[in-house]
Amino acid sequence: MTDLVPELAGRAEAEAHRDTNPCPCGAPVTLADRPDATVVRHASTVAKAHAPHTDATGLALRLTTAAHLPGILLPPLTKSPEALHDRLVTFWPYGTPVDPDTPDAAPWEAAATLLARLHNSPAPPALPLMRGPAKAARAVVRLRDTAPGHLAARAVLRAWAGLPAWARAEAPMPDGRTLCHGDLHLGQLVRHPAPDGPWLLIDVDDLGTGVPAWDLGRPAAWYACGLLPPDEWTRFLTAYRTAGGPAVPTDGDPWPALDVPARALTVQTAALAVVRATEAGRPLDEVEQAVVDACDRMGGLPPELAGDVPKGPTA
Amino acid sequence: MQCPKCHAPMHTYNRNGVQIEQCSGCRGIFLDYGELEALTRLEAQWTQPAPPPPPAPQGYPAQAYPAPPAPAWGAPHGGHGHYGHQRHRSFGRMLFSS
Numbered sequence: 001m002t003d004l005v006p007e008l009a010g011r012a013e014a015e016a017h018r019d020t021n022p023c024p025c026g027a028p029v030t031l032a033d034r035p036d037a038t039v040v041r042h043a044s045t046v047a048k049a050h051a052p053h054t055d056a057t058g059l060a061l062r063l064t065t066a067a068h069l070p071g072i073l074l075p076p077l078t079k080s081p082e083a084l085h086d087r088l089v090t091f092w093p094y095g096t097p098v099d100p101d102t103p104d105a106a107p108w109e110a111a112a113t114l115l116a117r118l119h120n121s122p123a124p125p126a127l128p129l130m131r132g133p134a135k136a137a138r139a140v141v142r143l144r145d146t147a148p149g150h151l152a153a154r155a156v157l158r159a160w161a162g163l164p165a166w167a168r169a170e171a172p173m174p175d176g177r178t179l180c181h182g183d184l185h186l187g188q189l190v191r192h193p194a195p196d197g198p199w200l201l202i203d204v205d206d207l208g209t210g211v212p213a214w215d216l217g218r219p220a221a222w223y224a225c226g227l228l229p230p231d232e233w234t235r236f237l238t239a240y241r242t243a244g245g246p247a248v249p250t251d252g253d254p255w256p257a258l259d260v261p262a263r264a265l266t267v268q269t270a271a272l273a274v275v276r277a278t279e280a281g282r283p284l285d286e287v288e289q290a291v292v293d294a295c296d297r298m299g300g301l302p303p304e305l306a307g308d309v310p311k312g313p314t315a
Numbered sequence: 316m317q318c319p320k321c322h323a324p325m326h327t328y329n330r331n332g333v334q335i336e337q338c339s340g341c342r343g344i345f346l347d348y349g350e351l352e353a354l355t356r357l358e359a360q361w362t363q364p365a366p367p368p369p370p371a372p373q374g375y376p377a378q379a380y381p382a383p384p385a386p387a388w389g390a391p392h393g394g395h396g397h398y399g400h401q402r403h404r405s406f407g408r409m410l411f412s413s
């Protein structure tokens with residue numbers, strides 16, 4: 001636990017009980033305490049301390065975006081971030097998360113439908129870029145810094161080198177206009193009001209404009225790596241298409257659109273897996289190895305660009 | 316493998332579950348035995364409306380649909396997936412973290 005937690009808990013308590021004093025509830029609960037975020041719950045209020053050096057203007061714009069898209073994104077309790085030492089703090093209503101112990105109950109349809117609606121919503125002017133490629137690049141920097149000599153690092157870095165520059169955050173994204181979440185995974189969905197309200201997307205830190213297929217990239221990568229069963233992938237993809245999501249064509253092979261984001265997110269996942277295993281002094285487990293193996297297979301295969309096998313004479 | 320015509324290296328692509336070798340030089344395509352038929356079958360599926368799925372016989376699992384398309388760098392599907400035998404903690408963590 002960092003020193004931030006008690007003070008953040010105090011802020012959450014003050015926000016939860018603007019009108020009731022003294023506080024009738026029990027102790028605060030720490031929901032997350034990582035280098036990039038500390039999240040504390042007090043009663044029905046959640047306080048989040050964002051990563052150090054978070055851009056205040058960008059965060060404020062992302063917060064405003066969430067406030068204007070109720071039914072898609074969890075609306076914040078406050079309009080602008082507050083300062084707490086060197087961190088920015090935002091307040092949110094508590095929502096019930098996806099249960100990590102019952103992956104069979106994962107709300108694939110809801111996740112896909114919310115993404116499709118987000119992607120079809122207008123992006124407010126001046127909203128920053130979606131940060132997906134930047135986060136993938138940061139994971140690769142961590143791999144180079146932490147475990148450059150790891151046996152798996154070579155395959156991961158080779159797969160990274162094969163990606164187009166935009167996917168490595170080294171060039172502008174080809175589609176700069178679509179509103180994207182930027183970091184979709186199953187921890188980014190809550191039911192609000194708790195415990196059984198509708199599902200909503202949370203975490204606006206990476207929200208912005210960019211390539212919408214990036215938001216489908218993680219489930220696509222899990223499916224490609226053999227971690228997500230075909231039927232769950234089909235449920236997710238079908239729900240996205242049914243809801244009119246613009247990231248993939250309405251029918252036919254979705255992989256020309258998904259290939260680059262799924263590769264980049266596989267690389268990001270593999271890089272962080274190698275970093276975490278190295279820091280813990282343990283070997284890769286079977287699931288982590290499956291993601292590294294996928295990077296290894298990417299090495300010999302150029303990404304799908306315009307989509308189809310190039311036209312040419314048959315042998 | 317090398318292209319029999321121009322000897323440049325050939326890359327494997329997976330198109331709708333069919334493995335295709337394509338030459339990186341002359342763009343020629345090599346199909347294994349039965350793959351042309353598989354492609355023709357797939358083409359027919361795309362152009363014809365899909366027939367209604369047959370009812371699953373009592374006491375048997377529902378008829379399996381062909382696996383949805385996957386990229387060529389993907390894990391071999393068809394029993395080799397990691398999901399069947401190990402919905403384990405590492406997989407759970409991976410679904411819930413950045």
